[in-house]
Amino acid sequence: MKKKENIFQLLTQKPWEPSQAKIDNEHDGATLALSKAKLGVRTIIAVSTVIFSLMIVGYADRMFVYDWRSMPDPWLLWVNTGVLIISSFFFYKTKVAADHKQLEKVKNGLLLIGFLAFTFLVGQLLVWQHLIKLGYYVSSNPANSYFYLFTAVHGLHLMGGLFFWGRTTTKFLKGNYNISKLQQAIELCATYWHFLLLVWLVLFGMMIAW
Numbered sequence: 001m002k003k004k005e006n007i008f009q010l011l012t013q014k015p016w017e018p019s020q021a022k023i024d025n026e027h028d029g030a031t032l033a034l035s036k037a038k039l040g041v042r043t044i045i046a047v048s049t050v051i052f053s054l055m056i057v058g059y060a061d062r063m064f065v066y067d068w069r070s071m072p073d074p075w076l077l078w079v080n081t082g083v084l085i086i087s088s089f090f091f092y093k094t095k096v097a098a099d100h101k102q103l104e105k106v107k108n109g110l111l112l113i114g115f116l117a118f119t120f121l122v123g124q125l126l127v128w129q130h131l132i133k134l135g136y137y138v139s140s141n142p143a144n145s146y147f148y149l150f151t152a153v154h155g156l157h158l159m160g161g162l163f164f165w166g167r168t169t170t171k172f173l174k175g176n177y178n179i180s181k182l183q184q185a186i187e188l189c190a191t192y193w194h195f196l197l198l199v200w201l202v203l204f205g206m207m208i209a210w
Contacts, residue, residue, distance in 0.1 A: 080123040087116035091190040
């Protein structure tokens with residue numbers, strides 16, 4: 001009965017009346033239990049998911065045309081995939097260390113993650129160089145174009161993640177940080193890193209399967 005009365009009160013509110021305006025002004029505005037940073041990361045992930053999904057749909061549709069010629073999968077792509085998996089694992093470990101305020105482990109983890117991320121990007125460039133030497137140019141075949149597009153867009157997203165990793169790491173090494181904000185920054189970076197790993201596994205799986 002009380003629940004019905006509350007619903008009735010909500011439906012009969014008159015926001016233009018002074019009494020209701022006074023009640024509304026006392027509201028703290030906490031309509032979402034998310035910080036701006038978390039909301040921003042989730043928005044970026046949502047937009048990126050749409051972009052990659054459209055690319056995947058285009059890839060799946062285009063590959064059945066007669067002029068499609070599949071590309072080889074160099075062994076270095078498997079190495080790069082392993083590097084990305086390891087970096088994502090260490091980001092998880094670093095997040096756990098930050099939650100427990102184990103600052104030495106946090107420092108080592110952040111530095112190792114940066115090294116692995118740059119290793120992955122360099123590895124992708126080496127794959128490009130290797131395929132170009134074999135004659136797999138962007139304009140030679142639609143499959144080639146999609147491969148370079150996938151790896152380039154994913155690499156740009158990873159570079160974006162590296163930008164925020166760099167800001168977090170720089171503040172930490174300089175001692176210019178608040179522990180709670182540091183924990184949140186590492187958590188958000190780790191979330192984005194796991195997302196990039198998932199995207200890469202999907203893209204890589206499609207490329208080697210077809």
